[in-house]
Amino acid sequence: MAVPGRAGGRDTASQILDVAERLVQTRGFNAFSYGDVAAEVGVTKPALHYHFAGKAELGEALVARYAARFQAALEHIDATTDAAAKKLAAYADLYQQVLMEDRMCLCGMLAADYDTLPDTMRHAVVTFFDRNETWLAGVLEQGIREGTLRASGPSREIAQMVIGTLEGAMLVARTYHDSARFVTTAKCLLAELARGPGS
C-alpha cells in the first residue's frame, strides 16, 4: 500500500481516473481519448464530460491525485523508516512498483508531452518534481549527517540527478519490457550514493 487509493473504483469518477491514469502512463496524454476511457469504464463520452469538463480538467485531476498519492507514500516512508539509505531505497522502490505494472511514472510521461500540455498541467508536473527534489535533498542531508550517504555536490543537485536517473531508467527499461534493467540502474545509483571512501 505504498501507493494507496489505486484499488478504489466505487464511484464513476474514481473509475474514470483509474482508467485514464493507466492510459496516460502507458500511451501518453496525446494517445488516449475520451472514447477509450468511456468504453473501458462502460459509460458514454458525455458521462465523462459530466465528471471532467474536458481533457485538460481530467489531466489536472490525474496529476493532482497522483501527486497526492506520491506525497503520502513519501510521508509513509518518513514514518516507517529511520536510516537515510533505506529511505532512498524505498524511494527507488516506489518507481519500481510503477514500472512493474508496465507503466511509466505519470509525471515522467507528462514531461515528455510537456510542450502540448495545458498550462495548469504543466505547473502541476513541475511542482511534482519540485516536491520530490525537496524530499530527496532532505534525505541526502540526513544521510550525510549520519555518515551513511555521501554527496559529491549540493544535495539539491544530487536530488535532481536521482530523479533524472530513475525517470530515465524507467523510460528506457519500458522499451526493453525489462524491469530488471531498471533495478540494475537503481542499484548502481544507490551504491554510488552509499558512503564509500569519497567526500
Add this chain to the structure above:
Amino acid sequence: MAVPGRAGGRDTASQILDVAERLVQTRGFNAFSYGDVAAEVGVTKPALHYHFAGKAELGEALVARYAARFQAALEHIDATTDAAAKKLAAYADLYQQVLMEDRMCLCGMLAADYDTLPDTMRHAVVTFFDRNETWLAGVLEQGIREGTLRASGPSREIAQMVIGTLEGAMLVARTYHDSARFVTTAKCLLAELARGPGS
C-alpha cells in the same frame, strides 16, 4: 558538426525529415500531423505521402537518420579524442546540444511513445539504445584500463545507467526550460564515474 546533416534541406524529402524530426522531438510522435509538416515545409499533404507513404514510414526514416547521425558522432569522438573520460564528456555533450535546441532526444521521446509505435519503429529505438550501450561500455572499459574511470559494477550496467541518467535528465530539464539543470546532472554523473578512491 557533431551532428552533421541537420542543416541540409536541399530536397523536399530532407526538409520533411527536418521539420518532422523537430516536431517529434518537441511534441512527441502522437502530437504532430502530416498537416503540420506540410504547412511548415510549404507543400501539401499528398506531397508528403509521395515521399513517405505513411506516418510509420516517416517515423522509420526519422529514427534511421537520427541513429546514423548519432553513430557518426560517436565515431567522430573516437577519431578525435583519446582519453576515456573526455569521450564520456563528449558523449554527454551530444545530449546537451540536443537539449539546447529545446528538443528531447528523438529516441528518448519515442521511448515515451513506445506503446503506440509501429513495430519497425520499436525495434529501431531499441537498437539505438543498444548501440549507445555498447559504445559506452567500451569507453568505460578503456577508462578502467587507463585508470581514469571507475566502475562499481559490470560496464554494460554502468553504460545503461549513463544512458538512463542522461535521457531522464533531459526529460525533466525540459519541463523547467532549464538546460543548466541537465548540465548539473551530467557533471555529477561524470564526477561519480571519474576515478575517485573507489573500486
Add this chain to the structure above:
DNA sequence: GTCTATAACGAGATAGAC
C-alpha cells in the same frame, strides 16, 4: 513531384431528454 478534391474515420465537445 506536386497539386485539387475527397473519402473515411475518430477526436473533443454540446444540447437536451430521461
Add this chain to the structure above:
DNA sequence: GTCTATCTCGTTATAGAC
C-alpha cells in the same frame, strides 16, 4: 448521473489531374 443524437474539426490516406 447518464443517455441519444449531433456538431465541428482534424486526422490519415487515396484517386486522379497536371
